[in-house]
Amino acid sequence: GIGDMLYDSQIFDKSGNNKQDIDEAKSYLEKLDAFDYKFKVGDYFFNKWHFRSLITHYVTLANKGQMKISFKDLLTLLAGKKLESYADKITEYFTMMTGQDFLPNSPTMMNAGGRLGQLSACFVLGMEDGMEEIMKSTSDAALIFKSGGGVGINYSNLREEGDIVASTSGVASGPVSFMNIINTVTEVVKQGGKRRGANMGIIEAWHPDVEKFITNKTEAGVLENFNVSVGIWEDFWHALVNTTDGNYVLRSPRDRKPVKEINAHQLIDLIALSAWKSAEPGLIFFDQINKYNVFAKARQAPLRATNPCGEQSLYPYESCNLGSINLVNLAKRQADGSYEFDWQGYEEIIRKTTRFLDNIIDVNNYPVPEISTASKESRRIGLGVMGVADLLYRLKIPYNSQEGYELQSKLSEALTYYSMEESVALARSRGEFPLCAKTEYPEGKIPISGYYEKSKESHSYEWEPLIEEIKKHGIRNVLTTTVAPTGTLSMIADCSNGMEPAFALVFEKRVTVGRFFYTNKILEEALKEEGLYTDEILEKIADNYGSLKGLDEIPQWMQDVFVTAMDIHWADHLMAQGVWQDWIGNAIAKTINMPYDVTVEDVKSAYLLAHEIGLKGMTVYRDGSRHKQVLHMTSEN
Ligand code: CDP
Structure with a gap:
């Protein structure tokens, strides 16, 4: 479908392309290939595979000297605006998630x-x-x-x-x-x-x-x-x-x-x-x-x-x-x-x-x-x-x-x-x-x-x-x-x-190779700062239903703040x-x-x-x- 779109859009001539355009198209491929995504360009929905196919077609045709516009301009033509900004958005969302x-x-x-x-x-x-x-x-x-x-x-x-x-x-x-x-x-x-x-x-x-x-x-x-x-x-x-x-x-x-x-x-x-x-x-x-x-x-x-x-x-x-x-x-x-x-x-x-x-x-x-x-x-x-x-x-x-x-x-x-x-x-x-x-x-x-x-x-x-x-x-x-x-x-x-x-702030997990404690990560930091982080204290908290309440070793401020x-x-x-x-x-x-x-x-x-x-x-x-x-x-x- 993408190939047809390219042909239909009448953007071919025999004038050839420069290497820079081709490299640019390839760089999009690298940038965008790391993610799964889908977006709308004009009336078309693009996902990763469509986009990949678009770039591949572009590179093939450009190598044959059949593209008359740069890859960026092609995207602009298809999208009605610069697709480059989509790439930035994708990176932004991706970073937010990772x-x-x-x-x-x-x-x-x-x-x-x-x-x-x-x-x-x-x-x-x-x-x-x-x-x-x-x-x-x-x-x-x-x-x-x-x-x-x-x-x-x-x-x-x-x-x-x-x-x-x-x-x-x-x-x-x-x-x-x-x-x-x-x-x-x-x-x-x-x-x-x-x-x-x-x-x-x-x-x-x-x-x-x-x-x-x-x-x-x-x-x-x-x-x-x-x-x-x-x-x-x-x-x-x-x-x-x-x-x-x-x-x-x-x-x-x-x-x-x-x-x-x-x-x-x-x-x-x-x-x-x-x-x-x-x-x-x-x-x-x-x-x-x-x-x-x-x-x-x-x-x-x-x-x-x-x-x-x-x-x-x-x-x-x-x-x-x-x-x-x-x-x-x-x-x-x-x-x-x-x-x-x-x-x-x-x-x-x-x-x-x-x-x-x-x-x-x-x-x-x-x-x-x-x-x-x-x-x-x-x-x-x-x-x-x-x-x-x-x-x-x-x-x-x-x-x-x-x-x-x-x-x-x-x-x-x-x-x-x-x-x-x-x-x-x-x-x-x-x-x-x-x-x-x-x-x-x-x-x-x-x-x-x-x-x-x-x-x-x-x-x-x-x-x-x-x-x-x-x-x-x-x-x-x-x-x-x-x-x-x-x-x-x-x-x-x-x-x-x-x-x-x-x-529960701490709970015990038993697996075939032994037992370990899952500890809330903010509590872990606080226990370390207070010099209290030991296996014994974790066990005590786990045995106290995952709560710090009533444990003598734990300072009052921590008992008030870390509530379950x-x-x-x-x-x-x-x-x-x-x-x-x-x-x-x-x-x-x-x-x-x-x-x-x-x-x-x-x-x-x-x-x-x-x-x-x-x-x-x-x-x-x-x-x-x-x-x-x-x-x-x-x-x-
Ligand atoms: O964290 P996650 O996105 O998996 O979902 P959630 O916030 O725990 O649950 C959100 C909604 O997903 C629930 O209110 C249900 O409508 C639905 N849900 C479901 O259908 N089946 C599940 N096993 C879990 C959630």
Whole structure:
């Protein structure tokens, strides 16, 4: 194809080329051959192999004396602007990734340049109440799993178990059974893929099968490829908080007629008990998700589903590609040996990576055409962070202190502010997202709760001028920020997960050749500086559940600063999620860790507090409550 392009472009003559042009073309080959990449030139998509073929053709023809223009001019002709700048961009992005400063989500890392070319982690599919629709969603889900994506589905439109099926005069098997189909598909498809696709299964609190759904996963081996969450709307909170009897009506998904009446307190107690036992279900607060959902006007519907780990709410057939900035790398060492956060560097990397993620939308190969259409209509991206806990360790600020929360709040606000500003700049050069004019953006509304709910004095940035710019020029991405779990990314970048405190600062690994300790790298440095770094101390920390608390050898300042997920009270976990959520456009992947001895009442209190502080969802993990615990902190565990 490239060869044809060259011939078609009528740039040949017999006048010959000089050696310099040929050398220049070859130098591009060297420069660009080290990376996998894909970019758009005019109407064509170029990847590494196309580009290689273009250069090879050029060199062959030039050697025969058949090229009349220099290689650079050829690129300019094809691209309409100097391709040289692309080479610089590629180097810039490549350095950002190899320097562990920023990583796109694992599907981008695994599939870019490959045959699948599917680059997004997050998808949501619809699930309508008909056999054909159910099977279409199942087949769409299979294609998404194949490419390494995860799918969220709200099953609330499916009629309840035992309801009538008119065409066969039979009875419906209910949403929980249909979840098993997708669970099996996930299991089967994973064999051929690089990672097991994850699912989010949602049922809203008013659905007649809600109780069965809540207790369904308390036994091992059931729906293992699913995270499950109950979706909550205002009416449920109203029954729970504002009525004395707590009466709450479950309704038929077909006609919304009442099916039975339950007690809202009993339902939340059941959810809390189940989460206490087995860490599921989670809760999704759809009232909070839709409170500032400026996109609802364009879609004429509220958001009703999230991706598997809950950080992205999406409409059916929407996808989102994520990427995370490693914040610990922005702590810069000062002359006196202390560290300071580089706010200027943060702004720069936010701008560059917002652009990076926007580019991904166009070079992405979507698994089904509907997903391509919906994703390009909203151009949703999910720029987030990782290494938050490591940054705080490095700056010697306790995660769960006033200073810690203030810093996290500013980090969150800056992330969204600069990425939205960059998205407006992109709208000016590339155009706003196609449905922008139909949303509430032109009316001056923004999907950021902190802007409305936090006092103006506590804002770190001037939002009004940005809102004016959006009204004038639109914005290129419906939402720009999210905080992902960064399960794989944080391992590649060797930093703490997302905005979570470290789970364990030291843990022991036993392998065939012996045992060794994995130590958080910032702690390792601090122990060395304090002259405390020995195998004995590492063993003691590992045996202390990876925590420094109560170890006599460890100075108090280190015990205060190096806190683990289990050292932090659950209410402080909620606070931290809250300060991030104030400014993040989408949501936060976070686990509210609780010790083994909390009560079901504590879990219930956590739900109420979570809703009160404006979280969009919540997941509890009580120590030891999962059937399979992924990470064992000490040799005894
Ligand atoms: O670090 P990485 O890019 O691999 O992903 P993550 O931040 O841990 O997870 C981001 C999203 O990827 C999740 O919310 C899921 O939607 C999806 N995911 C999945 O489908 N399957 C997995 N095994 C892990 C993540």
